[in-house]
Every structure is written in C-alpha cells, then in structure tokens.
Amino acid sequence: xxxxxRKDLFKQGAIWAFIAAELVFFSVAGEFLSVSDKAFMDFDxxxxxxxxxxxIGIIAVGMTVIMINGNIDLSVGATFALSAIVLLxxxxxxxxxxxxxWVIPVSWLLALLTGCVLGAINGLIVWKTGVxxxxxxxxxxxxxxxxxxxxxxxxxTSNLNWTLVDFAEAQVLSLHxxxxxxxxxxxxxxxxxxxxxxxxxxxxxxxNREAAVNAGIRVGPHFLWNFILIGFLAALSAxxxxxxxxxxxxxxxxxxxxxxxxxxxxxxxxxxxxxxxxISTLGGVIAIQLLRKGxxxxxxxxxxxxxxxxxxxxxxxxxxxxxxxxxxEELKI
Amino acid sequence: MTALSRQKIGGVLARQGxxxxxxxxxxxxxxxxxxxxxVDNVFGVIRSSAILGVMALGVTFVVIGGNxxxxxxxxxxxxxxxxxDLHDKVGPALAIPLMFAMTLALGAFIGFLVGYLKxxxxxxxxxxxxxxxxxxxxxxxxxxxxxxxxxGTWFAIFGQSSxxxxxxxxxxxxxxxxxxSVLLSKTPFGRKVYAVGGNGTAATFSGIxxxxxxxxxxxxxxFCVATAGLMQASRSMGSQNTVGQGLELEVLAAVILxxxxxxxxxxxxxxxxxxxLILGFIQNGLLLVGLEFYVQYVVxxxxxxxxxxxxxxxxxxxxxxxIA
Numbered sequence: 001x002x003x004x005x006r007k008d009l010f011k012q013g014a015i016w017a018f019i020a021a022e023l024v025f026f027s028v029a030g031e032f033l034s035v036s037d038k039a040f041m042d043f044d045x046x047x048x049x050x051x052x053x054x055x056i057g058i059i060a061v062g063m064t065v066i067m068i069n070g071n072i073d074l075s076v077g078a079t080f081a082l083s084a085i086v087l088l089x090x091x092x093x094x095x096x097x098x099x100x101x102w103v104i105p106v107s108w109l110l111a112l113l114t115g116c117v118l119g120a121i122n123g124l125i126v127w128k129t130g131v132x133x134x135x136x137x138x139x140x141x142x143x144x145x146x147x148x149x150x151x152x153x154x155x156x157t158s159n160l161n162w163t164l165v166d167f168a169e170a171q172v173l174s175l176h177x178x179x180x181x182x183x184x185x186x187x188x189x190x191x192x193x194x195x196x197x198x199x200x201x202x203x204x205x206x207x208n209r210e211a212a213v214n215a216g217i218r219v220g221p222h223f224l225w226n227f228i229l230i231g232f233l234a235a236l237s238a239x240x241x242x243x244x245x246x247x248x249x250x251x252x253x254x255x256x257x258x259x260x261x262x263x264x265x266x267x268x269x270x271x272x273x274x275x276x277x278x279i280s281t282l283g284g285v286i287a288i289q290l291l292r293k294g295x296x297x298x299x300x301x302x303x304x305x306x307x308x309x310x311x312x313x314x315x316x317x318x319x320x321x322x323x324x325x326x327x328x329e330e331l332k333i
Numbered sequence: 334m335t336a337l338s339r340q341k342i343g344g345v346l347a348r349q350g351x352x353x354x355x356x357x358x359x360x361x362x363x364x365x366x367x368x369x370x371x372v373d374n375v376f377g378v379i380r381s382s383a384i385l386g387v388m389a390l391g392v393t394f395v396v397i398g399g400n401x402x403x404x405x406x407x408x409x410x411x412x413x414x415x416x417x418d419l420h421d422k423v424g425p426a427l428a429i430p431l432m433f434a435m436t437l438a439l440g441a442f443i444g445f446l447v448g449y450l451k452x453x454x455x456x457x458x459x460x461x462x463x464x465x466x467x468x469x470x471x472x473x474x475x476x477x478x479x480x481x482x483x484x485g486t487w488f489a490i491f492g493q494s495s496x497x498x499x500x501x502x503x504x505x506x507x508x509x510x511x512x513x514s515v516l517l518s519k520t521p522f523g524r525k526v527y528a529v530g531g532n533g534t535a536a537t538f539s540g541i542x543x544x545x546x547x548x549x550x551x552x553x554x555x556f557c558v559a560t561a562g563l564m565q566a567s568r569s570m571g572s573q574n575t576v577g578q579g580l581e582l583e584v585l586a587a588v589i590l591x592x593x594x595x596x597x598x599x600x601x602x603x604x605x606x607x608x609x610l611i612l613g614f615i616q617n618g619l620l621l622v623g624l625e626f627y628v629q630y631v632v633x634x635x636x637x638x639x640x641x642x643x644x645x646x647x648x649x650x651x652x653x654x655x656i657a
C-alpha cells in the first residue's frame with residue numbers, strides 16, 4: 001500500500017470516525033444530561049435522522065460533483081423552492097383534472113424538468129460567457145428567488161395530496177421513502193463519479209483544467225451536464241420533501257446552499273476542485289444532522305448548533321491544511 | 334471608422350459600462366416617472382441603501398485583497414442586537430464602543446484565520462456566518478431586542494436625524510466612502526491591498542506583509558459592519574435576530590456590480606458606491622412603475638451577469654468564452 005492511498009483511506013475514514021465519536025459522546029452525555037427518557041441510539045431515532053438528512057443530502061451529493069469540477073452552485077435553494085411550487089401547483093391545473101392520481105407522476109416530471117432547466121441556464125451561462133460559476137449562481141440565486149415570488153406573490157403555495165403523503169411516509173424495510181431516495185441517489189452518483197468516463201473527466205477538469213482541455217475533454221458541455229444534474233437533484237430533493245409537507249413558502253430553501261456546501265466540505269472535498277468523494281459527503285450530511293439532534297438531546301439550546309457547526313467547519317479546514325501541508329509549494333513568511 | 338477606433342470605443346464602453354448603464358437606466362426611469370428624480374425620492378433611495386452601502390465599502394477591501402467575506406450579514410445582526418441590548422444595560426455612550434470592540438474582535442478572528450493561518454476565506458467566513466448567528470441567538474436567547482425608552486435617548490441620531498438637510502445615514506455613508514476611498518487609492522496601505530490581491534506571491538517577494546494586510550482588510554470590514562449595525566439599530570430602535578440575514582450576498586452583488594474582480598486586485602471604492610446605488614435605484618424605479626419588490630431580484634440577476642460578462646469580454650477581447 002502506497003502512502004498516498006493510505007492517506008486517502010485515512011481521510012475518507014475521518015468523517016466516519018467523527019460520526020462514531022458523535023454517537024458515543026451524545027449517548028454518554030445523554031445519560032447524564034438528557035431531558036428525554038429515550039436513549040439517543042434508539043433505532044427509530046436513527047431512522048428519523050436519516051430521513052431528515054435527505055433534503056440537504058440529495059443536494060449535497062450534487063454539490064460534490066460541482067465542487068469536484070472546481071465550480072460552486074449558490075442557486076440550489078432557490079431551485080429547490082421553485083421546483084416545489086411547480087410540483088404542488090401543477091397538481092391543481094385544470095389540464096390534468098381528468099388524470100386522478102396519475103397526476104402525481106406528471107407533476108413530478110414537471111418539477112424535475114423545472115430543476116433541469118434552471119440548472120441548464122446556469123450551465124449555459126458558465127459555458128458560453130466564461131463568467132465564474134460563483135458569480136453566475138450568485139446572480140441566479142437572486143433571480144430564481146425572484147421567479148419564486150413572481151409565481152405566487154408572498155403567499156404560500158399549498159396542496160396536500162393524501163396518496164402522495166402515504167407514499168412519502170411509507171417505510172420499506174423500515175427505511176423511509178426519503179431515505180431510500182437519498183441512498184439510491186448517493187449510490188448512482190458514486191457509480192457515475194468512480195466508474196464512468198464522465199466522472200473521471202470531472203476529476204481531471206477540477207485538477208487541471210488546462211491539461212483537461214489539451215487532453216481533448218470538452219469542458220463546456222461537461223459543466224453544462226453537471227449543472228443540469230445538480231438542478232435535477234435540487235428538484236428531486238424538493239419532490240421528496242414536499243410530497244409529504246404539501247405546502248411551500250416563498251422563502252423555503254434559503255441558505256440550503258450553505259448547508260450543502262458545509263456538508264461537502266466536512267466530507268473532505270476540496271474547494272479548488274479535483275478531489276472529493278460522494279460517500280464522504282453522505283458522511284458529512286449525517287454528521288451535521290447528528291450534531292443537530294444530539295445537541296437537542298443533551299438539552300443544549302438549538303441556537304448553539306449554528307455556533308458548533310461553524311467552528312467545526314473551520315477546525316476541519318485547519319486540520320485538513322495541517323495534514324496536507326506540502327512544504328515545497330508553501331511560501332514561508 | 335477603422336477597426337482600431339471601433340475597438341477603442343468598444344473598450345471604453347466595456348470599461349465604463351457600469352457607469353453608462355447607470356446613466357441610461359436613470360434617464361429611462363426619469364422619463365417614465367417624474368417622481369423618480371425628485372430630490373426627496375433620491376434622498377430616500379440613498380438613505381435606504383446606506384446600510385448596505387457601508388457594509389459594501391468594507392467588503393470592497395476584502396475582495397480587492399483577493400478574499401471573500403460571507404459573514405458580514407450575520408455579523409451585522411450581531412452588532413445590532415448587541416448594541417440594542419447593551420443600550421438598556423449600560424447606556425448608549427458605553428454600549429457603542431463595547432459593540433465596536435466586540436465586532437472588531439470577530440473581524441480580527443476571521444482576519445487571523447484567513448491572513449495568518451492562510452485558510453480558505455470562503456469556508457472560513459461561511460463557518461463564521463453560522464457561528465456568529467449562533468452567537469447572536471445565544472446572546473439574545475432568540476428574542477427580539479427593543480430599546481425600552483425610545484423617547485428618552487439620543488441613540489436615534491445615527492439613523493433618524495439629519496444635518497444640513499441631509500439625512501444622517503447618507504452623511505455617514507458619504508463620509509466613510511470618502512475616507513476609505515482615500516485610504517485605498519492614496520496611501521501605502523491601499524497599494525499593498527491591491528498588490529496582495531493582484532499577485533500574492535509577487536507581493537510577498539517584494540516584502541509586503543501579506544498576512545498583516547489581509548488581516549487588516551477583515552478588521553476594516555468588521556468596522557464597517559459595526560457602523561452599519563449601529564445605523565440599523567438606531568434607525569429601528571429594535572431588531573430581530575435575523576436582521577442582516579442574506580445581506581452578505583446582496584453586498585457581494587453590489588461589489589461585483591461595481592466591477593471588483595473576485596480574483597482580487599481590482600475594484601475601487603467609487604465603483605462600489607455606484608454598484609450600491611444601482612441596486613437601490615433599480616429597486617426604487619421598479620416600485621415606482623408599479624412592479625412588486627421581487628421583480629428587482631430578476632432584474633438584478635440579469636444586470637450582474639451582463640456587467641461581469643462585458644467586463645471580462647473586454648479583457649479577453651472577444652464576447653464568447655473560449656471554453657471548448
């Protein structure tokens with residue numbers, strides 16, 4: 001085993017070690033501090049945790065792909081909200097009145113299509129204008145949010161479909177529907193990134209764009225596909241979440257981009273691109289959700305969650321830098 | 334017309350594009366609605382942009398230095414809440430310096446992480462966005478803050494009074510803009526900020542203390558945020574915990590609209606002020622012609638993309654990107 005692969009294994013294991021540490025800490029601390037009489041490592045509690053991880057998790061998986069590319073997407077929260085509105089509103093359109101419950105797959109398709117189109121707009125702008133993805137998606141974060149408001153003013157859009165709610169609350173093999181979506185998405189994108197040419201290209205472009213261009217990879221269309229992918233996943237996240245809740249506020253999904261990026265960075269993906277793992281991102285998502293639940297379990301104020309997550313994020317960045325110090329490239333001042 | 338002069342005209346258009354767009358935009362709206370350029374309306378717009386503007390001035394330094402600051406929104410909530418809370422506990426004369434000290438300490442912490450430890454500024458300030466929000470909520474216990482005796486205090490002068498017929502927020506914004514503009518363009522410190530953002534390695538080799546310069550930009554940004562928090566607190570005399578939420582990205586939009594490159598090394602205080610005013614007047618103009626407030630989001634989106642696109646198109650000499 002070379003030192004490189006050992007290092008990689010260590011880094012990929014780090015997030016899971018962190019999760020294990022969280023579990024132990026909250027279980028032990030919970031014995032003394034907990035306000036509830038249930039144990040933290042309760043089976044149902046863990047199932048719920050996975051389910052609650054799903055909305056951010058599905059987006060974070062897509063964000064990993066974008067960040068491996070060396071790009072970023074700040075518009076996912078707005079895409080999430082707009083897809084949710086299309087999902088709930090299209091079920092009430094008179095055109096589909098005769099469909100009965102068959103309206104559900106149609107609405108799903110429309111919502112997912114919305115996500116793909118919004119992603120494609122971002123991708124096309126990044127490709128054709130050459131403007132940095134950070135700026136492009138910062139702009140569309142505002143723009144898409146504007147579209148959300150224009151759709152229905154400041155009113156919430158609501159439509160509860162009981163068939164859909166039953167589907168969303170179903171448990172297969174005791175895992176919730178949302179959890180299944182999260183796991184399947186993670187698996188598929190993991191396969192995409194590790195076993196296909198597209199995935200290999202993604203790492204190549206993130207690592208050294210110049211070299212990738214010289215190797216004949218068409219960078220522009222590659223970016224476009226990845227932005228369509230994250231748009232699709234943001235919409236899928238909305239579909240999974242709003243099938244159950246049935247009502248969307250125009251401010252929903254705000255700051256989701258920041259949560260997703262936090263999860264991805266906790267999972268060890270490099271902002272500069274070229275390095276990252278889908279499975280570790282899943283770890284990052286679970287770690288954050290555990291922290292939220294755990295702090296609640298030991299009776300800490302919910303406010304402290306923000307404080308702790310922020311500081312952990314900085315600590316991870318610091319540790320990562322210390323472990324990876326190359327020495328020769330670093331300028332000594 | 335020769336190709337050369339046409340290219341020159343194109344270059345001027347692209348370089349001063351933001352200013353030209355601003356003028357065209359103002360003239361257009363003024364023709365559509367006379368009220369748009371009435372003095373009280375113009376004052377009203379600048380006054381309501383002043384808080385965003387003061388924050389944008391500080392972020393301009395950070396961005397020119399080659400870094401990002403996503404924490405200004407949540408830091409502004411923090412300073413607003415803290416100064417309101419302390420106002421009733423220790424009185425305004427003591428509350429204001431205490432609040433400034435605490436906000437500057439936060440800025441110094443970020444500056445230390447980004448400057449001296451050389452951590453990625455996007456992630457550090459993202460983390461601090463969350464951490465400071467937590468801090469604010471812990472401080473206030475999640476409750477809204479209000480000044481108990483709104484009549485019997487002089488605290489309102491920073492947000493509600495006016496001098497020489499000009500509202501105080503505008504005066505503060507203008508004064509700070511002039512001072513910081515001189516600091517950036519006429520002093521050695523300003524030149525060092527450009528040098529560090531333009532080419533950090535070259536700056537280091539020329540003996541510029543990169544870490545200290547970056548550190549100072551964050552302290553400066555925190556100072557501006559504290560000023561903005563003071564203006565906000567004084568204007569409303571009470572506040573929610575989330576008063577600055579989302580402002581970080583609007584501030585960044587104004588700075589980018591002003592033409593500062595996210596890669597660092599370019600941008601000016603004057604252009605940032607133009608960027609802030611454009612955002613303010615778009616919002617106002619659209620409201621005056623009878624559109625809802627959220628239409629401005631879509632318009633801002635289009636304008637940001639166009640502004641940055643034209644800017645880089647002028648630099649590379651062709652409209653479409655060379656990405657294969």
